[in-house]
Amino acid sequence: MATRRKRSVSEIIDEYFADFDKWAEGFREVITEAPSWNLRNCSIEPLHNMMITPKEVLVTVDLPFTSKSTVKVEPVSGNALEITAKMKRKIRLDDLGIAYCKGEFEKLHSHLLIPVSVNMKKMDVQYKKGILEIHIPRKHQRPT
Amino acid sequence: MSEEVKIIERRKIPFGATLIFGFPDVGLVGVIAASYLIDELNLEEVAYLDSKLLPPLIVLHEGLPHSSIRIFADDNILLAISEAPIPVDVIYPIMDALIDWGKNKNVKMMISLSGLPIQDRQDAKELKAFAAASNPEALKIAQDKSIEVLTEGYMVGPQAIMLQRAANAGTPALTLLAQCFFNYPDPEAAAEVLKDLGKITGLKVEVAKLLEKGEEIRLRARDVMRRTQEEMSKTKKGQEYDIPMYVS
Numbered sequence: 001m002a003t004r005r006k007r008s009v010s011e012i013i014d015e016y017f018a019d020f021d022k023w024a025e026g027f028r029e030v031i032t033e034a035p036s037w038n039l040r041n042c043s044i045e046p047l048h049n050m051m052i053t054p055k056e057v058l059v060t061v062d063l064p065f066t067s068k069s070t071v072k073v074e075p076v077s078g079n080a081l082e083i084t085a086k087m088k089r090k091i092r093l094d095d096l097g098i099a100y101c102k103g104e105f106e107k108l109h110s111h112l113l114i115p116v117s118v119n120m121k122k123m124d125v126q127y128k129k130g131i132l133e134i135h136i137p138r139k140h141q142r143p144t
Numbered sequence: 145m146s147e148e149v150k151i152i153e154r155r156k157i158p159f160g161a162t163l164i165f166g167f168p169d170v171g172l173v174g175v176i177a178a179s180y181l182i183d184e185l186n187l188e189e190v191a192y193l194d195s196k197l198l199p200p201l202i203v204l205h206e207g208l209p210h211s212s213i214r215i216f217a218d219d220n221i222l223l224a225i226s227e228a229p230i231p232v233d234v235i236y237p238i239m240d241a242l243i244d245w246g247k248n249k250n251v252k253m254m255i256s257l258s259g260l261p262i263q264d265r266q267d268a269k270e271l272k273a274f275a276a277a278s279n280p281e282a283l284k285i286a287q288d289k290s291i292e293v294l295t296e297g298y299m300v301g302p303q304a305i306m307l308q309r310a311a312n313a314g315t316p317a318l319t320l321l322a323q324c325f326f327n328y329p330d331p332e333a334a335a336e337v338l339k340d341l342g343k344i345t346g347l348k349v350e351v352a353k354l355l356e357k358g359e360e361i362r363l364r365a366r367d368v369m370r371r372t373q374e375e376m377s378k379t380k381k382g383q384e385y386d387i388p389m390y391v392s
Contacts, residue, residue, distance in 0.1 A: 036367055047328055047366050060266070062328040064362035096364055130359065131266040131328070 007140075014078065015117060037093075039101070043084075043109035044091075050112065054142035057118050061132040063108055065091070068127040073134060075120035076111075083110045083132065116140075148197055149241035151215070155190040162345055163222045163246040165256040167302045168229040168372040171324030172365050173259035174303075176334035177341070178225040180354045185347070187216035187223055193241070197234040203227050213238070221347070222251065228368070229375040230302060239305040247313060253282070254310050254317040255344065256303035257337045259324035260294070271323045271336045278310040278317035286318055289343040294321065298386055300379050318344065327373045329365035331358040 007015075036045045047062040063071065063085045070086035085108045092104045117139035124135040166178020181187065192211035202209040212228040224242055246254055260274060274294040275286035283293060299307070303319045310317030320340045324333035335351035342349050354361075 036370065044363070044366070047369060049327055062325075062362060062366075064359040091363070128266040130362070133266065 011117065019115070037105060038109070039093075039103040041109065042104060042106045044087075044105050044107075046083075046085075046108040046110055048110055048112060050114075052116055052138075054138070056138055057114055057116060057136045059112060059114075059132075059134040059136070061108075061110060061134075062130065063127075063132050064130050065089075066108060066130065071125075071127055071132060073123070073125050073132070075123065078120065079114050079118070081110075081112045081114065081134070083112065084108070085132075149193060149195040149237050151191050151241060151245045152194055153191045155188065155217075157190055157249050158217060158219050158222070159250045160252055161217065161220050161222045161249070163224065163242075163249075163251040163254045164341070165242070165254070165302065165306060166223065166225045167256070167258075168226060168368060168375075169258050169301050169303065170261045170326050170376070171259040171328065171330030171333050172369055172372065173322055173324050173330055173333045173337055174257040175225065175227070175368070176329060176331050176354075176361060176365065177257045177338050178223055180334065180338065180351075181221075181223060181347075181349065182216050182225070184349055184353075185218060185221065187218055187221065189214050190217040190222075191215040191245075193224075193238065195234070195238070195241075197237060199228070199231065201228055221345075222246070222249065229372040232375055232378045235302055235305055235379075239302055239309060243306065243309045243313065243315070247315060251315070253285075253344075254278075254306060254315060255341065256306045256317075256319045257334075257341065258301070258303045258319060258321050259330060259333050259337075260321040261326035262323045265323065265325045265328075265330070268323060271333055273320060273322040273336045273340045275340070276307060276319045276321070278307050278315065282316040282318050285316075285344060286320075286340075289340070291320070291340050291343065301376070320344075327369060327376075329362045329369050331355065331361045 049060045051058045061083055065087045066085035072084045074082045076082050087106055090104045090106050093102060118136040119139050122137045126133045166174035168175050193213040194211060201212055203212050213226045216223045230238055275291045276294045277283035307317055307319055320337050322333040322336035324330040331354055335354050338349045338351050341347060
């Protein structure tokens with residue numbers, strides 16, 4: 001029978017706050033449907049997908065109009081990722097068919113919360129055809 | 145035609161054409177392919193769908209309101225496209241109305257364009273396309289053009305209803321599906337499905353421009369993809385991944 005390692009108090013507290021952040025993020029999305037772009041930091045939010053397996057968290061992000069050399073993936077506070085990628089050229093809002101306000105974008109930016117404990121130091125990042133693929137091993141790996 | 149869903153004709157509709165559907169679904173394959181066809185073939189808007197069942201949404205083009213579901217045409221093609229995802233609870237009445245309308249226009253065949261999501265799509269070097277049909281005769285048309293048949297499995301969404309209703313009505317219909325991303329716009333998959341559409345209909349569609357504009361399309365289509373994903377989760381779209389349980 002598989003045995004489960006006892007978690008420390010700090011790990012339990014970390015997970016509690018991670019769960020709370022996730023809930024709060026979902027609640028924010030429900031009450032304020034924000035646009036997928038941000039003129040203040042000149043960024044567009046890319047599409048992403050997250051899959052949690054017993055061994056790892058696999059995140060993919062669609063980063064069109066970018067090149068590999070400008071992609072930055074930075075862990076934030078142990079349970080979040082900050083992803084930015086500079087676009088090959090600046091895109092104006094009216095290029096995207098939005099005419100009621102003015103502005104331009106120079107990067108894709110995403111802040112992703114990881115809902116389980118992961119080992120960010122062992123994160124593996126790949127970029128294939130404009131798709132960013134991030135593998136992060138889970139701290140508490142489940143038997144497969 | 146249903147009282148709840150009306151198709152308003154703005155121009156003369158050709159009889160005996162092929163009716164093509166491009167609706168939001170996995171990878172937005174159908175919508176991307178249909179939009180490209182409208183541009184490449186200079187199709188004209190000939191009709192639109194009006195229904196209180198749809199969300200209170202219009203699409204503005206050059207300052208004028210348009211229905212999110214419109215029909216474009218030339219002498220040989222009728223093409224129905226939706227610029228917004230179709231809510232799951234109205235897919236049946238919408239597809240019923242479009243299929244009845246198509247039958248009244250004596251269409252020779254109905255073809256829906258869509259995708260088939262695969263894992264690790266970013267690693268795929270070549271994308272395959274498949275066909276499913278409303279009857280054996282339509283299936284043979286695809287096989288004769290060397291298009292692989294999707295022999296078993298589940299299909300969810302407008303293209304599933306189109307095939308089923310067309311089968312009930314005895315109308316020849318095909319669904320063409322290219323391997324694609326589940327929730328990222330996939331212009332490469334749209335190009336694949338257009339190649340097979342060309343084999344079936346004889347349409348000559350050069351997809352090079354579509355592939356060139358691929359990154360721009362992926363950027364512009366993000367929001368429609370996001371909304372489509374929300375609707376797909378309500379239709380249990382992930383069921384297409386399920387291993388079928390056959391009862392013979």
